[in-house]
Amino acid sequence: MIAKTTEGLAVVCRQISKEFGSGETKTVALRGVDLDVFPGQMTLLVGQSGCGKTTLISIIAGLLNATSGSLSVLGEDIIGMSGTRLVQFRQKNIGFVFQQYNLLPTLTAIENAAVPLIIAGKSRRQAFEAAKAILSSVGLASRMHLLPNQLSGGQQQRVAIARALVHEPRLLVCDEPTAALDAQSGQTVMELLRRVALQPDRAVIVVTHDNRVFSFGDRIVHMDDGVVTNVEVPDRTTQPDSKVVLASHT
Template structure:
C-alpha cells in the first residue's frame, strides 16, 4: 500500500488549513506500523485517507491494489466494509448486545447467517482472551475488556487492513500494553497491514516500524525493531 503526494487542505485563502502537506508513504504487509507525533500533526487525517474515509485534496492513495482516490461513493463504502477493520479510542459497542453479538456485527452486515456469525465471533473472542465473557454486556466489562471486544469485531471479517486510532488512550498503562500485545499477536498477519496511531511512547516497543509526523508531514521512519524492542539509537 502506498501514498503518493497526499495533501489534505481545509478552507481557502487566509483561512486555509493544511492538514497534510504532500505525504509519501509505503505501508508494508505483515508489520505493525505505529504512526506517532503530537496532537494536531495530521495522524488521524492520514489514516482517514488510507482507510477511504477522507478524500485527499491532491495525491493518490493505493490500498490493497485499488486507487481509493478514483473510487466512487458506494463502491468505496463496500470496499471498506469488506477489506478494512477499525479500532478507535472509544469502543463504540452497542450497550444492549452481548460481547459476542457486538463482535459479529460486521458479519451480519455482510449477510452471514446469525448462527454462523456468532460462532465465528466467539472464536475471535477466544483469541483475545474473552472466551468466558462472550455473553456479558458492555456494562459488565472493564475498559480493557471492551477494547478487546472492539478488536475482535474489527478482525472478525478478516480484513486486509486494520486501522487503529489511539486504541489505548482511554486505558491505564497496563491495560494499554495488554491491548497492544493482543493487536500484535492476533492482528499482525503476513497478508494484512496494521496501522496504529498513538502518542503514547510507552507502547512504541510493539511496533515494527515507527512513522514520525509533525505539521502534516513525515519527519522520519524508524525500522529495525528486535524482539527486545527498540534500542537506544532507535528512539
C-alpha cells in the same frame, strides 16, 4: 524513506494532502504525506496532537476523502473508487478500531463483534460463530454475553478489536488503542494486536501517543504538522517482544 517499487505494499500514499473548510476557516491537516506500509508488519504512526494522524488513517481507511495525492490500499486505487465500490472494499478489507471504542451500548459483546458480518450479509449463525471465535482469541470467552458498560475499558477495547477483525480484514487501522488504558492493559492490547492481527499478508497501522508501546512497532512513522518527517525501523532483535517472529523477517 519511501520504496522505489511499490508492488506488494499494503498501503502507498504519495503526496496526500487534506484541507478542511475554506477561506478564513481553512485548515490544512495534511501537506503532502508520503508513506509506505508493509504487509506482515505493525506500523506505528506517532506525532504531536493535531499533526494529522487521525486524518491520515481516516483517508487510508476510506472514511475520508483526500484533497489531492494518490493512494493505493492493498493494490487498489481507492481515491478513484466510486462510493458503492469503496463501501464494499472497506467492508471486505479494512478493520478500524476507534479510540473511544464506539461499541453499541445495547448490544452484548458477541452481538457487537458480529455486526460487520451481519452487515456483510452473513447468516446470524455464521456471524455469531465467527464473533465467538475471535472474542475467545482476545481472551473474552467468558464475558461475551455482557453489555459494554459491564466490561472494563481494556475489555471494551478488546471487543472493539474483535469487531474490527471478525471479517478477517487485510488492513487493520487503530486510532490510539491504548490511550484510555493503564500501562498493563495497554501492553496486553498491543501484544494481542501483534498476535491476532498480524499475518504475512496482513498489515496493521496503529496511531499512538504512548511511547510505552513503541517497542511493538516494526516501523515507527513520525509526523509533524501534516507531513511524515522520519521513519524508524527498530532493530527488533533487541526489542522486548522479539520472540514474535514476523513472516516478512524470516
